[in-house]
Amino acid sequence: MRLVLFGATGFAGGKILREARQRGHEVVGVARHVESLAEPKEAGSLHDEKFVLDATAGADALIVAIPGRPMPDGTKLFDAVPTLFAAAARRGLRIGVVGGAGSLRVVDGGPRLIDTPEFPEEFKPEAGAHAEVLAALQEAPAGVDWFYVSPAANFGAHAPGERTGSYRLGGDVLVTDADGDSSISGDDYAIAFVDELERPTHRRQRFTVGY
Template sequence: MTTRRSWDAHLAVGATGMIGSRNAAEAGKRGHEVTGVARSGKDGTLAADASDADTVARLAAGHDAVVLAVSPPQDGIEAAESLPEVGRGVLDGVRRAGVRRLAVVGGAGIPEVSLGVRVVDTPGFPEDALPPVRAQVTLFELVRDNADDLEWTCLSPPAVITSGECTGAYRTGDHQLLSDGEGNSHISTEDYAVALVDELQRGELTRRLVHVAY
C-alpha cells in the first residue's frame, strides 16, 4: 500500500497564468496530482469561477492543498472588486472542503522598501500598474486577517519576474524587499515556482508573508 504524502494532491486555481502555469508544471514534475482550474478552462484546466465558494469546495474536496495564483484584471475597478471576491470564495471554499493548506501567489507591490513603506507606495510607482497591484495587496491582507484557522503562506515575487532559466536557486525573506548586489530585485517564474512548491511540501513558513527573490 502506498502512503500519500500530505502535499501529493493540490488544486491549482489560476493554473493558466504566467506564474500559475509554472507552479503547476513544477508540482507535476515532482509527482503532485495537480488539478488545474481557470476561469477560461483552457490548456486542459477545469473552467470555474473561484469566487464561488460552493464551486471551490466541490473542486477542492479530496485535495491536500490549494494554490491560489489568480492574476488580477488590469482594469482598475474590476481588479479592486474581483480579486478580493476570489479570495473570499477560496477561503470559504477550502474550509467547506476541509482543506487546511493554502499557498497564495502574492504581488510584487507587497514587500517593504523601508519600514512601513511598501513597494506599491513608493513615489514614482507607475500609475497604470497601481490598480492590479493594490488589489493583490488587498488579497494578501484579506488572507492575513481572516485565515488564522488555515495553514496559509503568501509568497510575494520581487519587482521583476519573467520567464527564464530554472536554476533552483532563490532566497526568502519576510516583509523587506530583497535585491542582489547591484540593487536588482528579480527572479524567473521557474525559480519562483521552485520556491512555492518547496514551501508547499515543507510547510515551514505558515501564516506569514514570504518574499522570494535571487
C-alpha cells in the same frame, strides 16, 4: 499531494503547475478556459463557492494564481476571500496565494514599493488589489492555514528569466542582489512555491523570493 490550482493558464500558475507535476503531485488545473491544459483540469471560477468546494474535495491545498485586479465581469480576487476561508474550513486544506511585490517594503521600516515615486502608475491597481488580499488573509480565522508568496520586483511574462534552481527568501522586505536589483525567474519562483507546499515553514505568513 493533491493540489487544485486556480489560474493555471497564467504565467505564475503555469509555472507552478509544471513544477508540481514534475515532482509527482496530482494537480488539477482550473481556469475559465482550459483548452490549452492537460488533464486533470476543470473549467470554473474562484467566485463560484459551490464549484470551489466540489473541486477541492480530497485536496491538500488550494493554490490561487489569478490577478488581483477586477475581471471583465467586475469581480476581483478580494471578493473570493470568503470562499477561500470556507474551503479551508470545510476541506481542511492549505491555501497558497501567488501575491504581488507592491506591498513589500523597499528597506526595513521604509515605504512600500507601491508608494515609491518609481512605481509605474499602470501597475498600481493590480498591486493595490493584491495588498487588499494580503490584509484579508492576515485577518483570517485562526483555523485557516495560508501562505502568500510575493515575487521580486522584476517578475512576470515580460521577464521570464531562466531556471537556476536557487533563490533567496525574505519576509516583508524586497529581496535584492548586491547590485540592488530585485528579480526572480518564473521557474525559480515556482520552485520556491512548491518547496513551501512540500515543507511548510511559513504558516499564516507572507514571504518573498528573489535572487
